[in-house]
Amino acid sequence: MATPAQWIEGARPRTLPAAISPVLVGTGAAAYVDGFVWWKALLALGVALALQIGVNYANDYSDGIRGTDENRVGPLRLVGSKVASPGQVKTAAFTCFGIGAALGIVLAATTTWWLLVAGAASLLGAWFYTGGKRPYGYRALGEVSVFLFFGLVAVLGTTYAQAETITWPAVAGAVSVGSIACALLVANNLRDIPTDSVTGKRTLAVVLGAPRSRQLYAALVILAFVLAAVSVIATPWTLLAFIAAPLAIKSIRVVLSDAVGPALIPVLKGTGQTELLYAVGLAVGLALGG
Structure with missing residues (x-):
């Protein structure tokens, strides 16, 4: 039986900036x-947090039953390390998906039912990433x-749910946040x-090779x-996103x-921090420039 601390570690808190940043x-x-x-x-x-935690548990379950996590280097995997049963982890994943779906229905009901299409696609994408x-x-x-999903859909969906319109700075922000989220997965x-x-497991990194x-x-x-710099056309306050540049440079250098194996683990933390700090700076900049 996994302890509460192990369930929290299995939720992979270091990935949560990928959910918070686009919002x-x-x-x-x-x-x-x-x-x-x-x-x-x-x-x-x-919605974003529930889906992120849900997909983390879903990946834990799917990778665990396939045996791809048995010799894993990195954070604890509940199924792979046998501290929780596959059924328990699968239940945790679908519980999170259910919470995200419930919150998404409320958001769609108060905005537009078309958001349910994006929500359904996000749920399917979360499960079939490593499932099926x-x-x-x-x-x-x-x-x-x-x-x-963690760039275009999350950013633009959040914007539209509130403002009921989409602007080009929102699109630029969606692409930029999606790019850093992709970088986090590439490092992983x-x-x-x-x-x-x-x-x-043929990930993009396996296909491309390390270099x-x-x-x-x-x-x-x-x-x-680059996109934050281009967005000064809308407002010079978007340069606040560059407060994350020192963290980004540090991770890029590593x-x-x-660096290989365990030496790349700090990059995951650093990239997550970069994404969150970048998002804070860009969000504040856009708000100030409005």
């Missing part, structure tokens, strides 16, 4: 057009999913290339800051230094 940027973009609605922002945050007979996360499509999969290659994956990580992070 912050989407809310900042709503404030930019004077559309901020605090309770809708909180609902969107609840043909998981797309094993076919080098994980980064595409992360960019779509770069660390796991040796074990994923053996178990047949190109390192270059892709750097390019994705840099792209986010990745490009040919």
Whole structure:
């Protein structure tokens, strides 16, 4: 029986910035057009957190029953380390999905029912990332999913739920946050290339190889800051996103230094912190510029 501390670790708290950041940027973009609605922002945050934790448990379950986590380097996996049964972890995943769905229905009911389409797609994407007979996360499509759901859908959905409109700064923010979220997954999969290659998990990092994956990580992070600089056309306050630049540079240096295995674990933390700090700066900048 897993302890509460192990369940918390299994939820992978270091990945939560990927859920919080797009809601912050989407809310900042709503404030930019004077559309901020605090309770809708909180609902969107609840949906994002529930889905992020749910997908973490779902990945734990699916990877665990396939045996791909038995020799994993990194945070605790509940099924792979046998501290919780597959059934318990699967139940935890679907409980989180249920909470996210309930909050999403409330948000859609007070905005537009079209949000349910995005919500349903997000739930299916969360489960079939590593679940089902043909998981797309094993076919080098994980980064595409992360960019779509934790970038475009999360940011633009949050903005539209509050302001009921989409602006180009919101789109730029969605692409930038999605890029850093992708970089986080690239770093994670770069660390796991040796074990994923053996178990047949064809992530994008396995397909590209370590050198190109390192270059892709750097390019994705840099792209986010380029977009923040371009967004000064809307308001110069978007330069506040550059408060995350020192953290980003530190992580890029580690990745490009040919670090492997456990040496890449701090990069996951650093990239998560970069994304969150970037989102705070960009959200505040958009709100101030509105």
